[in-house]
Amino acid sequence: MYFFKTISEQIKPAQTDFSKKSKTNRLVLAAIFASIAEILQSMGGFLPGIGYFISPFATAPILLCSMLSVPLGGITYFLTILLLLILVPSELIVFPFATGLLGLGIGGGFHFFKKRIAIISSGAIFLAAGILTLLYGIKFPVLGPAVSSSFSFLASSGILLFSFIYAWIWVDLGLFLFNRLKRFIIRS
DSSP, X not given: OOTTSBOGGGTHHHHHHHHTSOHHHHHXXXXXXXXXXHHHHHHHHHSTTTHHHHGGGGHHHHHHHHHHOXXXXXXXXXXXXXXXXHHOGGGTTHIIIIIHHHHHHHHHHHHHOOBHHHHHHHHHHHHHHHHHIIIIISOOOTTXXXXXXXXXXXXXXXXXXXXXXXXXXXXXXXXXXXXXXXXXXXXO
């Protein structure tokens, strides 16, 4: 069964090797990941049109860093928020509640759960909570005029379903990227 397969065991050796690195090396890697996440997230403002297709990839650096170490992923997340606050404040509302939160949720899922379904669900819950907070708590029209700011069970269910599918894509994409980059990350 695809969803009940254990996948977190694939990253345990890399996490162990990464934890043996010096604190300075780990913090430098977190700063590099935060810079990459900030650049990717700000593409929506710098390159209208195509930049909106690039900015969702800001999840990848947060996810990869969180897969290695949850505390370091949190540092990368907050550092990216600070960089966005200084450099591109217009992107600051989406990253903390959607893009970055998804990376933290999935990365944390790799540490706390073993099965694919649990890891996907943790990312989906984080993403849905962020979108629902933006939409109904802050009343920011994150989904545009298609979804009203007043609570709707149908819209909330659709957001949860979308979050699950989107987190599923990111879990598989994160594993692919991690397997491609782990030699470079651990060796540096």
